[in-house]
Each structure stands twice: as C-alpha cells, then as structure tokens.
Amino acid sequence: MKNVNIRALARELNLSLSTVSKALRDSYEISAATKERVRALAAEWNYIPNAYASSLRGRKSKNIAVVLPEVADSFFSIAINGIEAAVKAKGYHVIIYLTHESYAGEAAILKDIQSGRVDGVLLSVSRETTDTAHVQELMDKDVPVVFFDRVLETLAAPKIVTDDAESAYKATAHLIAQGCREIAYLGISDSLSICRQRMAGYMQALGDHQLPVHQRNMLTCTTDGARNFQLVKKLLQRTHRPDGIVASVEKLTTTVYQACRQLQLRMPEDVKLTCFSNLEIATILQPSLTTITQPAFEMGKAAAEVLVKMLEKKPLTAKDIRIVIPSELVVRESSSRQHK
C-alpha cells in the first residue's frame, strides 16, 4: 500500500486519471455515485495527494515563510502563535527562517526563498539590516511580502507594527512623572525601525517636559550579553547616574537587574526601569517589572491575515497597508514605589 497516487486509484476503479482527480476535488462534472466510489477507495487506501505535484502544477505551495531574527524571545515566539492561528485554517504551512540578527543571513534566506518554496513571506528584519535590495528583489518576483514589527519603511509592502514612538513616549513620561530627571534609553540598533521610533518617542517626551536630551544617556547594546552588562554597569556608575531607564528590548531586563544588584542600586528608589517585554514572568520579579507589553499574538495574526489576503488575490484596503496595534504600558514596582 505504498505510494498511493491518483493513477493507482484510477486503475483499481477502472476510471481515468482525470475522473478521479475531479471526483476528489468535488467537481460538478462528476456523478455522485462515482464521487462516492472514489472517495471510499481513497479513504480506504489512505490516499494523500502529493504536495509537490500540486504545487508544481498550480504554482502555489501552501507554504509561507516567517523570517525572524530569533525565536528564543517571547515577542517572536508569541507572534508565531498568532501567525499559526491565522494560517492554519487556510491550510498554510509555516516555515521558520532565523536570521540571527545578521543581514547576510537574511539576504541568503530571501534568496533561497525565491525557489518558489513559499507563496509569501512574513518578515521582521535583523538589527543589521539597512539595505532594502534583497527584499525588493523578492517583491520584484511577485512574492508577496508583509512586514511585522521591524519594518523597512521605504518599501511598498504592508506593515504591521505597534505604536513604538507613542509607547516609548508614555513610558518616558511616566518615568518623568515619577520624578526621574536623567533618563537613559537602551537600544539595540541605530537603524532598526522600532529602535528609531522608540528613541524618537523617548526624545520627544524629554523635550515636551523641558528635559535635555543627552547623547551619554542613549546606549546601543550589542548581541553580546557580557558586553552589554559592562556597558550598563558603566552607565550606572557615572557621576550623574541615570535615575530612570527605558529599555527597548526584553533581553536587557536581566542585564539591568543584575547590574543594579551588583552596584547595590535599589529599584525603584535609585533607578526606575521600564522595559519593552512580553515576559509573563515580569510580574514575579522583585521589584516586579514595569513593561511595555506588545501585542505579539495580535501582530502575528494580523500580519498573517494580510498575507493570506494577498495570496488569495483579495484586494487590500488602505487599512491593510499599515496596521498599528497599540502596546500597553503596565506599571509595576520597578518604576513606581507606590505600586502595590
């Protein structure tokens, strides 16, 4: 019972290939009786159509690529859930590609993707990515691309983002309201859309509250955890040490907590912290962590839905071109003493 294909079914039933094929696809051309016979045997023999033959013929693979910087990060892993939720019912399969935050890796992946292996791409670019040619090339081949979270603004593809600038503004304003006057911003890239936006929101908030923007308070972290730890420690050892921190990425949570502990700085008394993070565990840290929680699941879901629309050749509305799903500032103890 190996390799059951349409030919085998046809032979067994004394029908032609095309009749069987049509019966299986429930064509109106085929009589109910024949359909029943075909379906019965197909079920009995456990016939499963060969995905590649269909793909080759129809030039659609029912695969979508999800290109991510990394997967061991709660934002991205939750986003994958959203993507999967949106896509499963439509019969699409999710191929995960990891760039490991490398531009070269990203370019290689997008190249590989041109093999027709996938029908469309969900993309969140690496922190190194500034050039857009590799994505443009894919789009030129009519492979639908939808950006989510980390976008390339100049490209004409739908973008699903959160309100990075606004939420960084809110977080910064919150720290100011809590009495901070020397607030640091920790980014992970100077080019990345989300980091620029968040930094812009941070700077705007300082400006609106008549606080100076100091270069010394804006740190760009690396992918090297140990090095980041040194950078943050140095920041917190300065004479005019920051009394507030807006960290733009989850990975830095551990770094800041450890640095504070080593330097015997108390949170929130000496330093107040807010962090872009989706870690559920934020609530049980001590102090519990004030987070800007991104709508990871919703963003993944929305991005996948727009992509599916494109794959189904449905017209995109203006709303689909840029979807902004707000993040939520959840104030906890790390930024607010009075918080219970």
Added chain:
Amino acid sequence: MKNVNIRALARELNLSLSTVSKALRDSYEISAATKERVRALAAEWNYIPNAYASSLRGRKSKNIAVVLPEVADSFFSIAINGIEAAVKAKGYHVIIYLTHESYAGEAAILKDIQSGRVDGVLLSVSRETTDTAHVQELMDKDVPVVFFDRVLETLAAPKIVTDDAESAYKATAHLIAQGCREIAYLGISDSLSICRQRMAGYMQALGDHQLPVHQRNMLTCTTDGARNFQLVKKLLQRTHRPDGIVASVEKLTTTVYQACRQLQLRMPEDVKLTCFSNLEIATILQPSLTTITQPAFEMGKAAAEVLVKMLEKKPLTAKDIRIVIPSELVVRESSSRQHK
C-alpha cells in the same frame, strides 16, 4: 526577467535543457567552457531552481517537520535554534507545526505531513498523547521520525532525551538534604514520558531516603493557568503543607512564586523550590530559582543530526538510537538559604 527556468537559459545559450541542467550540477560530462557560460548567464539572470520540480522528480523536499506542543516555551524555542543550527548547513528547511498539547491536533498534523511535504520529522509529543498509531502510520510510509524530549517509548524510532529520572532524583535528594520532609511533585500529564520519568526519580529519591510517598503530594497540572494557581495554592494551604516542591515544567514557576507570595510563605525558609526550566531570567528572581536546566540546544541539535543521518541513508549506530544528554541542577536561593 520573470520566471527564469532552465528552458529559458538553454534557449538563450543555444544549448539543450539537459546540458544546462548538467552544467549547473557540475557534471563531469560537460566542458569547462560550457559550464562557465551557463553559470555566467544563470548568475546574470538570477536563476533559481524551482524547488517543487526538483522535489517532485527526486522525491525529496529538503524540508523537515518539527512538531512541537508549543513554541512560547524556552525549552522548545532554544531547541529550535539547535535544530536550525544542525540543519542549515545541509540545506534543509524547518517547518514548524504546533500541536498546542492536543492529541487530535498532533494526529492531524502527522496526517498532513504524509503529503510528502517533508523528508523527515522531529517530534515531541503532546501531553495528551498516549496512542502511537498516528506516528506508526507515518513510519510505515517510510518517513523517518526522530523523537526528542517527549518520546513514545514503544516506537522503534531514535530518541533524544535528557536524564529526566536522574535529574528529578538529584533535585529531590537536594531538597531532602536541605531539610525538606514533605516534598510535592508538580507534573503536567500522567502519561508523558518526561513526567513519568521525573516522577519516578522523585519517588525513588523519597524511597531511598526513607520518606513516604504520598499521593496528596503529587499534582497533575492543567493547561489552564488560573486553575493551576488554585491547585498550587490549595496544596500550600494544607495542614501538613509541603516544605519542598519539584516542579516539572517551566510554566509553573510563575504559579508557585505567586502562590507563595499571596500566602506569605517565604522561599526558601517555608518552602523550597526546584524547577525544570531554561529561563535565563531564573537568576534574577528573588529568591533566584534553583533550576534543572535541560540541554535544549544540544538536544535539538542532536535530534536533527540523527534525522539528517537517516535522510542521507547513513547507517545509524547503536548510539544514535537513544541519546541521553544530562541536565544540570543549578542550585540557587529558592532551595538553599546559604546560597549567596
């Protein structure tokens, strides 16, 4: 310049299809000069072979399926990194399937996979899975399957696991050494290989230290976080409340910390906790969390390597059939007051 295929290249170069094909695959039959011409044009036109045509022909897709309960879990997301690392160099693509801990979902996925979409499968079964027929069916179709972490012992497929029983034993013995006499075990399934093993190790340790095994101390948690919280709280409110906990799964960390806090129980003074977890953030919890850290990356990598071996028809050695990579007990404050 759309749809560059071999035919187009052949036409342009006044060569036949097969000559071009052979040239691109660097066949010894083709002259160096021709190869050069072909390669030059292929590069210029940015020719990328159609993955489906090759797959259909050669009956290999260069895709592997990774079937997981969930992805928003540090063990699995790190394991994906290991898988990706092992597989990327070999040119394989990773398709992620999520069962969401559902047997029905798992069975549906394995069915879908029979379409030939993938060359092999890495599988970590859902907590509901007890039946093996769905996996057996796949193996009967000669789709190579490799289990990792959560295995089905009765099936004749390679298994990559950690030393669940031993590490649970170590964790339990550690708690006993710290003075615990009423130790609870929190599982998530009565059937899952890892939970049975861990529970066995726990019971063995109790026995070896002349402590009774009480049914009341063995809790099976659900997928419902709120309900788990109630269960754990109730456990900790008992007259003879446990003074130690071995939690078999990362998700329960938050639950236990919150329950302790709400009940004003101090860790480690009132309750000592060890948890199977790969959370980096464990170090900055207060108290910092004693973990049994699983070799997630290594397990994913090893599993993928064995699968690739099978796909390449290389013989498996006895060692490949069952690989056990030890976990590490990292003692921190949640189980040991004297820990700095």
Added chain:
DNA sequence: CTGAAAGCGCTAACAC
C-alpha cells in the same frame, strides 16, 4: 458524465 492528453520545471537514462 467521463476520458485523453498536455504540461508545470527538472533530472537522468540513453542516444548521438
């Protein structure tokens, strides 16, 4: 209502 045949893009016998 059913069947014959072409063709998706590629590879590998098998000629020449």
Added chain:
DNA sequence: GTGTTAGCGCTTTCAG
C-alpha cells in the same frame, strides 16, 4: 560533450 526524451503526480482544457 551535447542532445533527446521520458516521466515524477497532478490539474485542466478540450473532446467525446
């Protein structure tokens, strides 16, 4: 060294 051809499994005109 190069070319011709068959065929992987499926879908879809187009004929009957």
